[in-house]
Amino acid sequence: MKKILSLILTLFCVLSLVGCGRSMDDIIKNESSITGVVEEVYNNSILISIQTDAYPYGAYCDVSLDAENKDDMVDFNIGDEVIVYYDGNIAESYPLQINTVYAISLKDPAN
Helix, strand or coil: CHHHHHHHHHHHHHHCCCCCCCCCCHHHHHHHEEEEEEECCCCCCCEECCCCCCCCEEEEEEEEECCCCCCCCCCCCCCCCCEEECCCCEEECEEEEEEEEEEEEEEECEE
């Protein structure tokens, strides 16, 4: 009986770990996003210019490329318009910083 119970418990644990990655649709529906234009490209981040209600005159934001979902990520070029899906927290520094990124998607490539 103990073997069966431990087997069931082990099977439950393994099945709960399967499919932990989130789909892009889930990220789009459930996470905050911001749109910006790529101004600079670095090894681990991109610098985007944003204009939102919170920053009506524009601001620069450093976005980590360490995204949870890398399916939509491409090699970004200066001038690309991107959508960044993140945890809703933007560090108030100069430039602004988004460190917890779920996905980055290319909205409009540079000319």
